[in-house]
Amino acid sequence: MPARSIVDAAQWAGTDAEARAIVAAGFQQRIVRGEDLREVLDRMPRLRRRKLILGVATDAAGGAHSLAELDFLGLVRRAGLPEPIRQMIRRDASGRRRYLDAYFEEWRVHVEIDGGQHLDPRAAWADMRRQNDLWVEGDRVLRFPSWALRAHPAEVIAQLRAALRRAGWPG
Known part of the structure; x- marks a missing residue:
């Protein structure tokens, strides 16, 4: 599942900036959609960087792809x-x-x-x-x-x- 892989990579990234880049790249390359990431995030309420990932995913789904x-x-x-x-x-x-x-x-x-x-x-x-x-x-x-x-x-x-x-x- 690309969405789960992106979420995992973002939570394991060394910095918040790296996590933002991973999520943005998923949208920019059209690997993932906003609803895909939200489904994964809904199943993982205690996820590291959950708020950051959700915020980037929301903005990226709205068109900010880099x-x-x-x-x-x-x-x-x-x-x-x-x-x-x-x-x-x-x-x-x-x-x-x-x-x-x-x-x-x-x-x-x-x-x-x-x-x-x-x-x-x-x-x-x-x-x-x-x-x-x-x-x-x-x-x-x-x-x-x-x-x-x-x-x-x-x-x-x-x-x-x-x-x-x-x-x-x-x-």
């Missing part, structure tokens, strides 16, 4: 900002399905969290094309490298708050 996306969601919540839709599906100009990391729908503000793979020139160009499509449609797009969420969280939140306010969020 540690950086989970970190971003935590920043948004602590700052008292509205909660975004995560992994929103949209069609690009050629009709392909694309997933947006975080979307504040009412204000048409997108946030993309970029890991190291986005530094490759081909990936960067693909990101730029998708971002340009969003801008053409009238949406705002903010991009943050994953390391900035940890190294400069106040700047990330300040830019996000400014974009939301400019887009009409009363704050």
Whole structure:
């Protein structure tokens, strides 16, 4: 059972960060679903890191599939900002399905969290094309490298708050 294996690996991980990464990876790789993990957790009420695993599973099932996306969601919540839709599906100009990391729908503000793979020139160009499509449609797009969420969280939140306010969020 993949769900039980993920729960076991998360409770045996050396650190909470490792446990979060294990659970997030299970969702990112589409190995497990939220209800699968909840079933396992319901059968194991005295599980080590139960609350942490449940919290990560809940956020991951809601669309935060990487540690950086989970970190971003935590920043948004602590700052008292509205909660975004995560992994929103949209069609690009050629009709392909694309997933947006975080979307504040009412204000048409997108946030993309970029890991190291986005530094490759081909990936960067693909990101730029998708971002340009969003801008053409009238949406705002903010991009943050994953390391900035940890190294400069106040700047990330300040830019996000400014974009939301400019887009009409009363704050």
